[in-house]
Amino acid sequence: MKLTEFNFGDLFDAALAWENLPFILGGISMTLAVSFISMFIGLVFGLILALLRGSKRWFLRWPAGVYISFMRGTPMLVFLFILYFGLPIIGLELSALTAASLGFGLNSAAYIAEINRSSLNSVDQGQWESAKALNLSYWTTLRKIILPQATRIAIPPLTNVFMNLVKSTSLAAVITVPELFQKTQIVVGRTYDAMTMYILVALIYWALCMIIAFIQDRLEVRFSKYV
Amino acid sequence: MSEPIIQFNNIHKSFDGVDVLNGINLHIRPSEKIALIGPSGSGKTTLIRLLMTLEEPTSGTIIVNGENLWHMEKNNKYVLANEKHLQNIRGQIGMVFQHFNLFPHLTALENCMVALMQVQKKSEEKAKLLAAKMLERVGLKNHLTSYPNQLSGGQQQRVAIARALVMKPKVMLFDEVTSALDPELVDEVLQVIRGIAKTGEMAMILVTHEMDFALDIADRVVFLDGGVIAEQGTPKEVIEQSNNTRLQTFLHRFRK
Structure with a gap:
């Protein structure tokens, strides 16, 4: 094809895209499910890791450090394969959805832990001191005083993690999770129009991330009312 | 003379090998008002931070109301105090900081309520009532629902005073509470502290550079x-x- 013969229809076949949109969107619930479950696992485990990592006791701090280092230093896809293809060999069979959620969640936890740790540290030390002077316990201080302030600081980087997560769930297609990207691949197999379909799914991911960014703005406004 | 409420016995404190306190012996009677003065770096702030358990003494003992602060008896032996022991004693002490350290995400009222509810397990209504009353006492009746960033430095420090007072401590510690304030805001805070000093039965230790004020309200x-x-x-x-x-020389420098 010479460039002079280029027409937009070859790049993006709008009619075909429209026709297959409902089928591809059928994967959105799975994409969101994996994203949200992973993020939940990541947030809970990431907070625990952050607290362990900030501990004065080496036997709490050290394993958390190793875990974070391992997860940050290995590809998400490799870890996913270990869970889905590796574990059955030692007799632990996970469903594709479980493996994906667990894999992404445990992996994100490492990043979230680092975000949490720096956010917790960025809350002024004087807050801990005045809480102590009021005789608040460590956990009450954390829950009522430190976390609400750290959350505000953590929102932008946590949103990044979540966006990354939403996009990374496309990797789950490789282990047969019927999410957006897998659905797209099916359509490509049927229509042979890889360009149109992959652009289409890219736009869908983009739209999802724009919604997330919008929610981030809202949250930031809500949490900054007192700064 | 009544039993001292606070005893510092031969207190030493060093930070990374630098000696800050070199054997402090100080007994404070209930309701006694102490002005702690001295050049910067003399260890004033460190001394009251030890009492608030924000620092641990290198050696020596602190007795609060007859109880050893940093050690406790266990199986007839003195061992390092655990958190529960520290909490029991800490409840008798309140502190106001140089930089206020208000909780920025809570309103003035909530700042004063949080410990009432979480530590003293008071109901929300009861806590609200006590907190509002205390804020009224420091002249902030009209700022109950203001966030710290909506208040002036002087107002913030008065919230901090109310927040400590509402817990009914037996000893109040003031750590250079006017040093971070604009000059025109100093008086309103000193006024509040003077009011507490004149009426309160609690002991007070004031670390201050406001010499005239210190000399005015201190017993010692x-x-x-x-x-x-x-x-x-x-x-x-x-x-x-x-x-x-x-x-x-020191007094000369500070008194006009």
């Missing part, structure tokens, strides 16, 4: 220099009768 002035108590006595004794040249 303690002059710290180089980590030891270099001079102490009633304001009159300290000003008029002390032969300590360091103290005289």
Whole structure:
């Protein structure tokens, strides 16, 4: 094809895209499910890791450090394969959805832990001191005083993690999770129009991330009312 | 003379090998008002931070209301105090900080309520009532629902005072509470503290550079220099009768 013969229809076949949109969107619930479950696992485990990592006791701090280092230093896809293809060999069979959620969640936890740790540290030390002077316990201080302030600081980087997560769930297609990207691949197999379909799914991911960014703005406004 | 509420016995404190306190002996009676003065770096703030358990002494004992602060008896042996022991004693002490340290995400009222509810397990209504009353006492009746960033420095510090007072401590510690304030806001805070000092039965330790104020409300002035108590006595004794040249130079610099 010479460039002079280029027409937009070859790049993006709008009619075909429209026709297959409902089928591809059928994967959105799975994409969101994996994203949200992973993020939940990541947030809970990431907070625990952050607290362990900030501990004065080496036997709490050290394993958390190793875990974070391992997860940050290995590809998400490799870890996913270990869970889905590796574990059955030692007799632990996970469903594709479980493996994906667990894999992404445990992996994100490492990043979230680092975000949490720096956010917790960025809350002024004087807050801990005045809480102590009021005789608040460590956990009450954390829950009522430190976390609400750290959350505000953590929102932008946590949103990044979540966006990354939403996009990374496309990797789950490789282990047969019927999410957006897998659905797209099916359509490509049927229509042979890889360009149109992959652009289409890219736009869908983009739209999802724009919604997330919008929610981030809202949250930031809500949490900054007192700064 | 009644039993002292606070006893510092031969307190030493060093940070990374640097000695800050070199053997402090100080007994404070209930309701006694102490002004802790001295050049910067003399260890004033460190001394009250030890009492608030924000720092641990290197050696020596602190007795609060008859109980050893940093140690406790267990199986007839003295062991390092656990968190529960510290909490029991800490409840008798309140502190106001130089930089207020209000909780920025809570309103003035909520700042004063949080410990009432979480520590003293008071109901929300009861806590709200007590907190509002205390804020009214420090002149902030109209700012109950303001966030700290909506208040002036002087107002913030008064919230901090109310927040400590509402817990009904037996001892109040003031750590240079006007040092971070604009000059025109100092008086409103001092006024509040004076009010508490005149009516309160609680003991007070004020670390301050407001010399005239200190001399006015203190029962006893303690002059710290180089980590030891270099001079102490009633304001009159300290000003008029002390032969300590360091103290005289120090006072001269601060009194107009």
